[in-house]
Amino acid sequence: MTSSITQTEAEFILEGIATNIRIDGRSRLDYRPFSIETGIISQANGSARLVLDATDILVGIKVEIGTPEPSKPNLGKVQVNVEICPSASPEFEGRGGEALNIELSSLIQKLLANQNALDLESLCLVPNQSCWVVYIDAVVLGSSGNLFDSISMAMRCALYDTKIPKVTVLQGDTPGDFELELSEDPEETISIPLLHVPICVSLSMIGEHFIIDPSLEEESCIGTRLSFAVNQAGNICAIQKGFGSVTPKQLKGMLKTAQILGRIIIEKLDSALELESEYQEKVGFFS
Amino acid sequence: MDLLSPEGLRIDGRRPTELRNIQTNMGLLQSADGSAYYEQGNTKVLAAVYGPREGAMRSKMHHDKAIINCEYSMATFSTGERKVRSKGDRRSVEISLIIRQVFESTVLVNLFPRSQIDIYVQILQADGGTRCAAINAASLALIDAGIPMKDFAVACAAGCVDGTPIVDLNYREDSSYQSPDMPIAILPKSNKITMLQMDQKLHLDTFEKVLQCAVDGCHQIYDIMVTKVKERTEELVTSRGVLQV
Numbered sequence: 001m002t003s004s005i006t007q008t009e010a011e012f013i014l015e016g017i018a019t020n021i022r023i024d025g026r027s028r029l030d031y032r033p034f035s036i037e038t039g040i041i042s043q044a045n046g047s048a049r050l051v052l053d054a055t056d057i058l059v060g061i062k063v064e065i066g067t068p069e070p071s072k073p074n075l076g077k078v079q080v081n082v083e084i085c086p087s088a089s090p091e092f093e094g095r096g097g098e099a100l101n102i103e104l105s106s107l108i109q110k111l112l113a114n115q116n117a118l119d120l121e122s123l124c125l126v127p128n129q130s131c132w133v134v135y136i137d138a139v140v141l142g143s144s145g146n147l148f149d150s151i152s153m154a155m156r157c158a159l160y161d162t163k164i165p166k167v168t169v170l171q172g173d174t175p176g177d178f179e180l181e182l183s184e185d186p187e188e189t190i191s192i193p194l195l196h197v198p199i200c201v202s203l204s205m206i207g208e209h210f211i212i213d214p215s216l217e218e219e220s221c222i223g224t225r226l227s228f229a230v231n232q233a234g235n236i237c238a239i240q241k242g243f244g245s246v247t248p249k250q251l252k253g254m255l256k257t258a259q260i261l262g263r264i265i266i267e268k269l270d271s272a273l274e275l276e277s278e279y280q281e282k283v284g285f286f287s
Numbered sequence: 288m289d290l291l292s293p294e295g296l297r298i299d300g301r302r303p304t305e306l307r308n309i310q311t312n313m314g315l316l317q318s319a320d321g322s323a324y325y326e327q328g329n330t331k332v333l334a335a336v337y338g339p340r341e342g343a344m345r346s347k348m349h350h351d352k353a354i355i356n357c358e359y360s361m362a363t364f365s366t367g368e369r370k371v372r373s374k375g376d377r378r379s380v381e382i383s384l385i386i387r388q389v390f391e392s393t394v395l396v397n398l399f400p401r402s403q404i405d406i407y408v409q410i411l412q413a414d415g416g417t418r419c420a421a422i423n424a425a426s427l428a429l430i431d432a433g434i435p436m437k438d439f440a441v442a443c444a445a446g447c448v449d450g451t452p453i454v455d456l457n458y459r460e461d462s463s464y465q466s467p468d469m470p471i472a473i474l475p476k477s478n479k480i481t482m483l484q485m486d487q488k489l490h491l492d493t494f495e496k497v498l499q500c501a502v503d504g505c506h507q508i509y510d511i512m513v514t515k516v517k518e519r520t521e522e523l524v525t526s527r528g529v530l531q532v
Contacts, residue, residue: 041331060363062369064369071461088318097376
């Protein structure tokens with residue numbers, strides 16, 4: 001998503017950030033208010049929608065039974081796919097958004113690649129034979145900057161909402177032959193533990209300072225962007241650097257900030273999710 | 288599994304001429320010129336409209352009218368089984384073409400020469416009647432974008448089980464061999480048919496009944512859509528202080 005701005009606007013943004021005042025009045029480390037909602041796609045095992053200004057992300061999670069990787073026979077699988085809808089901007093029509101889709105998908109996949117992030121061992125049903133495959137699909141319906149972080153947050157909410165049917169492994173007729181029995185009861189489900197699931201915190205350098213949650217105009221002025229995957233304990237699980245360069249001293253400062261911010265965001269997200277699960281009515285796309 | 292029970296109830300408990308529950312919402316996407324969300328039972332569709340704007344490809348532009356460009360796509364999690372669809376797959380291209388043809392004859396394209404109107408439809412959840420829901424959502428999105436049209440384009444599907452016409456088929460019903468699937472789209476004020484498709488066999492005598500059933504379904508949906516548009520207009524004019532309530 002690109003927003004073209006003039007030289008004067010770029011300078012205005014630059015100077016504003018140097019004095020800790022951004023164009024919408026926020027300070028450098030302020031997030032825009034956003035809303036989340038879970039459970040809106042009833043056909044999926046888990047779903048969530050995140051709306052942040054014009055950014056609108058819908059994540060649907062479906063689980064299917066598949067075979068484990070030969071090199072990792074005891075682990076389940078997770079596959080992340082991000083698709084930007086042309087409703088976000090006509091430039092994403094047809095194959096227009098392919099490069100960005102792949103970039104986003106591979107970044108988010110990397111965040112969860114660590115086998116401690118999602119307890120993949122618990123997703124294995126019969127070693128070497130069958131395991132749960134968790135397909136996480138994100139659809140970006142609108143964008144106003146900060147896609148990496150928003151998608152990872154929406155994914156965390158969708159994982160919170162995911163219910164995997166309970167499966168009992170029964171011994172088949174011959175030894176080594178297993179049968180899987182899926183529970184008929186829709187209430188008998190297991191949830192995915194979120195303890196180690198990280199979210200993405202992207203810090204963007206504009207001039208000499210870094211900001212969080214850039215808007216579309218600010219994204220056109222970015223010198224460097226670093227995305228950190230931070231989990232609940234404040235550990236950094238993955239780092240990805242985009243274009244541009246950064247000094248080691250600046251990197252240290254960014255690491256510290258990312259850790260602090262990551263913990264705060266996860267705390268707020270989790271408490272909002274708990275509160276939301278107490279509501280009975282789903283508002284969905286009607287608010 | 289019989290589509291119609293001896294008591295005259297369908298598999299989801301509806302009567303033959305009963306529509307599924309419809310909910311709509313307009314103006315939800317900030318970046319699009321017009322947008323609408325349309326829900327019919329478990330089928331959930333989001334439509335976004337951009338335009339009229341300068342055409343992306345000069346060679347495709349018409350000197351005396353706007354061209355309508357449509358893209359229909361289904362989210363991977365929309366169906367019961369997760370299915371990865373490539374952008375150019377046949378069914379999506381076919382439905383995109385159908386939606387484009389419906390709106391080429393409905394939108395007043397002669398008012399915008401050398402321009403382009405883009406309609407993007409995303410299916411979030413599919414449970415039968417997706418092409419009809421897509422047309423209804425696109426109508427509302429075009430109205431939300433303020434693009435002038437001759438009339439609403441309203442679509443509905445009908446079928447028939449043992450000679451009894453049924454309206455608004457869900458996935459189980461339209462994929463079953465027991466009933467043909469006939470989606471149609473009409474312009475309600477003049478009752479003109481802008482889209483008509485049918486699959487499977489249907490006796491000519493029953494055809495009229497099924498067509499009438501579908502047209503009645505369309506009129507019911509039209510009433511719901513008009514109420515929604517009027518509500519939204521009232522909201523907009525009161526919020527701008529034009530109308531004092």
